[in-house]
Amino acid sequence: MTITLEQAQTIVRAALEHGTEQGFNPLTVAVLDPGGALVALGRQDGSGHLRPDIAVAKAWGVLGLGMTNRAIAARAADSPEFFTSVATLAGGRILSVPGGVFIRDGEGRLLGAVGVTGDLSLNDEAAALAGIAAAGLVAETGAED
Template identity: 55%
Template sequence: MSLDLETARTIIAGARAHASEAGFKPMTVVVLDDGGHVVAVEREDGSSMKRFEIGFGKAHGALSLGMGSRSLMGRAEQQPYFIAAVTSAVGGALVPVPGGVLVRDGDGALLGAVGITGDTSDNDEAAAVAGIGAAGLTAQVD
């Protein structure tokens, strides 16, 4: 468990603070360790029913291919059949739009990923980057 719970809580708090200040819609924030397993989740009031699954899919997809979900979107636009196939191959949890961001330490070591959903994909990603920054870590969006 490369990303500890206190770090995950700091990331979530930072992401939510950014979203609140920016006036984003209610967010769901999912933090996974480097094995793709849940460390912490918070779904804000009014964030719809399956937002956990969507945030999980962004972060899980990012970890699956080792790139931020913004790159998965680029690939989906070029080769939709590839992303469809990988989604199936990894068990269904891969959402190829921005908001799934890899978390690295100062040496570039992979610690885990954050997946956020609720507002536009660009805003979701901005909140993830803010949260990772609040924990003193490095965000990889693509």
């Protein structure tokens, strides 16, 4: 199972539109397959040149560890050394802040992850959720309801 290009493009478009509607800073949105490879990416005009790498990292890290951002943050709080080593192993592609979100289908199967960066982390995450919803898919952030 993996996300399709069409689904990924819908997520990118809808996440960016959410940011524009909400008046967020320019965003970059990356959608990755379960193996951590890019399927689609869009960077709004004015979003800095490192933002594609950060957007990829947000999604790559949750896939790489199989842990949500919040679970990664809890682990980093328990053991900063663990976080430092794993972030280095990953070439920096592990982030503990919100904005990397698992994408699942209606039966809970993993299709990939989306990473959003450019504004406050919770705003980045909100844009990711808007994108996933627009594609008719299910998001998992690790936030408690």
